[in-house]
Amino acid sequence: MIVLLIVIILLIIGIIVLYNHLVGLNIRCNNAWSQIDNQLKRRADLIPNLVEVTKGYADYERETLMKIIETRNETKTMGELAKQSEEVSNNVKKLLMLAENYPDLKANEVFKNLQIELTGTEDKIAFARQFYNDSVQHYNTAIMSFPNNLLAKIMKYKEKEYFKVDQADKELVKVEL
Amino acid sequence: MIFRDVRKNKIKTVIIITIFFILVSLLVYFVSLYFFDNIYLAAFIGIAFSGLSAFISYYNSDKMILKVNGARPATREEFLQLNVSLESLCISAGLPLPKLYVMDTPALNAFATGRNPEHAVVCVTTGLLNKLDKYEMEGVLAHELSHIKNYDILVSTIAIVMVGFVTILADMFTHGWIFGSSRDSDNKASAILMLVGLVFIILSPIAATLLQLAISRNREYLADATAVQITRNKEGLIKALSKLEQDNIPMEVNKATESLFIANPFKGKQKDSVWSTHPSTSNRIKKLQEIQ
Numbered sequence: 002m003i004v005l006l007i008v009i010i011l012l013i014i015g016i017i018v019l020y021n022h023l024v025g026l027n028i029r030c031n032n033a034w035s036q037i038d039n040q041l042k043r044r045a046d047l048i049p050n051l052v053e054v055t056k057g058y059a060d061y062e063r064e065t066l067m068k069i070i071e072t073r074n075e076t077k078t079m080g081e082l083a084k085q086s087e088e089v090s091n092n093v094k095k096l097l098m099l100a101e102n103y104p105d106l107k108a109n110e111v112f113k114n115l116q117i118e119l120t121g122t123e124d125k126i127a128f129a130r131q132f133y134n135d136s137v138q139h140y141n142t143a144i145m146s147f148p149n150n151l152l153a154k155i156m157k158y159k160e161k162e163y164f165k166v167d168q169a170d171k172e173l174v175k176v177e178l
Numbered sequence: 179m180i181f182r183d184v185r186k187n188k189i190k191t192v193i194i195i196t197i198f199f200i201l202v203s204l205l206v207y208f209v210s211l212y213f214f215d216n217i218y219l220a221a222f223i224g225i226a227f228s229g230l231s232a233f234i235s236y237y238n239s240d241k242m243i244l245k246v247n248g249a250r251p252a253t254r255e256e257f258l259q260l261n262v263s264l265e266s267l268c269i270s271a272g273l274p275l276p277k278l279y280v281m282d283t284p285a286l287n288a289f290a291t292g293r294n295p296e297h298a299v300v301c302v303t304t305g306l307l308n309k310l311d312k313y314e315m316e317g318v319l320a321h322e323l324s325h326i327k328n329y330d331i332l333v334s335t336i337a338i339v340m341v342g343f344v345t346i347l348a349d350m351f352t353h354g355w356i357f358g359s360s361r362d363s364d365n366k367a368s369a370i371l372m373l374v375g376l377v378f379i380i381l382s383p384i385a386a387t388l389l390q391l392a393i394s395r396n397r398e399y400l401a402d403a404t405a406v407q408i409t410r411n412k413e414g415l416i417k418a419l420s421k422l423e424q425d426n427i428p429m430e431v432n433k434a435t436e437s438l439f440i441a442n443p444f445k446g447k448q449k450d451s452v453w454s455t456h457p458s459t460s461n462r463i464k465k466l467q468e469i470q
Contacts, residue, residue: 036269114258121262128270 019152026140030161033133037164040125041086045070047119048089051096054112059099066092079162086126087166093119130164137161183400187329191336195232198340201381202228205347205374212370231343239339240292240299246432249279249301260307263316264300271323271408276300280307285429286422289438290322291335298326305427310418317405317415321440324404330397334438342434348378398440398457399465406469416466423459 048070052063069089077085097116100106107113141160144153207224214220235242254261261278268275276290276298284305292298300322302315310318325331406412422441429443436443441459 040269117259117262121259121266124266125269128266132269132272 016152019149020156023143023149023153023156023158026136026143027158030133030136030140033129033136034164036129037126037133040122040129041082044089044093044119044122044126047115047122048093050111051093051115051119054109054115055096055100055106058103058106059096062092062096062099066096079164080166083130083164084166090123090126093123134163134165137163184329187333190333191329194333194337194340195236198235198344199228199232201344202231202347205378208370208374232340235339235343236293236336239335240297242339243291243335243432243435243438244279244299244301247281247301247435249281252278252280252302257307259312260302260315260319263312264319267316267320267323267408270410271320271327273298273323273327276323276326280304283427283429284308285427285443286310286425286441287429287431287443288318288322288440289435290325290331291438292326292331293335294329294332295326298331300326303429305425309421309425313409313411313414314418314421315414316409317411317418318440320405320408321401321415323408324401325397327404328397328400330401338434338438344378344381345434348375348381350375398462402462402466403469406466412466412469416463419459419463419466 048066052067055063066089069085069092097119100112100116143149144158144160203224205224206227207220210223211217211220214223252260257278257280264278265275273295276292276295277300279299279301281287281301281303283303285303286306286309288300288302288306290298290300300319302318306315306318402415405415409415419441431439431443
């Protein structure tokens with residue numbers, strides 16, 4: 002009788018520990034995602050300024066960039082978001098690089114600050130993406146291994162998608178520099 | 179790995195605070211015992227005084243260190259690139275954003291202080307800002323962030339403030355600054371105060387040794403390695419370290435805070451010995467180059 006009771010208690014403790022572990026991993030993924038999301042929003046806020054300040058220079062690149070960010074608000078899968086993000090990244094970098102050719106623009110204080118902010122935001126997105134993908138990998142491994150998978154099913158925890166561009170899509174977004 | 183380091187550092191801090199508490203309690207106990215001739219009152223004063231000073235030191239140590247070194251906040255308006263770099267490195271390191279300070283001096287140096295990642299400060303000199311490019315600066319910032327992540331800042335900051343406090347107390351008693359003058363004719367009183375002070379002068383080197391032990395030089399190597407993990411670029415830190423080594427502008431900093439800095443502010447000898455607070459820069463560069 003007592004043995005049975007101890008076994009049950011141990012089992013319950015085990016389930017609680019597992020449950021907390023999974024919840025923790027899930028929260029970490031969500032936090033990691035909100036970090037990427039924050040930086041994507043920050044970048045989207047900065048781009049109109051960049052487009053504004055580079056008016057009259059590199060007009061083709063400006064218009065391309067405008068077109069991409071206009072389609073931003075539609076709901077998408079993680080892979081599509083990542084692909085779009087990379088597309089924006091490439092165009093921002095290209096526009097910043099082209100602007101380097103214009104001395105008066107390069108000397109412009111507003112442009113200089115924007116350049117620092119946008120380059121920084123690109124770095125932050127890269128770092129945040131790494132952190133997110135690491136967290137997702139942890140989470141996915143955890144919910145698929147035994148006995149977590151039983152618990153994960155009850156908790157309705159599903160596998161999460163990585164924030165990265167598929168190899169096939171990658172070819173499409175490549176820009177010529 | 180890193181969690182074990184963090185725990186070790188927290189234990190070290192508890193030991194330092196305990197030693198500080200006992201030392202200061204005893205000192206104040208003996209002094210007040212002479213004046214009030216009541217064991218309970220003296221014990222109460224001793225414990226209350228040292229408890230209060232330990233408490234104040236723990237919560238204000240970072241501010242004290244910034245103050246003695248004359249640092250000022252680095253605003254986003256004035257130092258945009260520096261702030262942006264720190265923000266991105268924090269995302270990579272998974273740390274909350276520390277406060278950023280600068281010291282106006284042509285010397286090349288940087289340090290971090292605080293009691294935990296939520297209450298941390300990173301400080302760089304303006305000389306460093308002028309001489310290093312973006313990647314080199316990120317290497318230095320990442321090095322300081324590693325100290326924050328490992329809780330090295332907790333141990334060193336607390337050790338510095340508490341050892342400094344004991345030294346000041348000992349100084350005050352030997353010179354009879356606090357009680358001495360009002361009881362001018364009482365020679366016995368000042369004699370006892372001097373004696374207590376002398377004991378503390380003898381104890382000071384022991385305290386200093388404690389400080390040396392607490393802030394082991396291996397922490398620098400570890401912080402360098404973690405910095406590379408954070409920036410994913412070791413060239414920046416290597417170049418920054420060689421610039422720090424070549425630079426020979428000495429810096430006016432508070433002597434007690436010397437061990438906090440990334441490079442020895444007083445320059446001079448560059449060889450690893452038991453007593454040096456900093457490993458030689460060439461050794462650090464060599465170890466960095468070994469990282470794949």
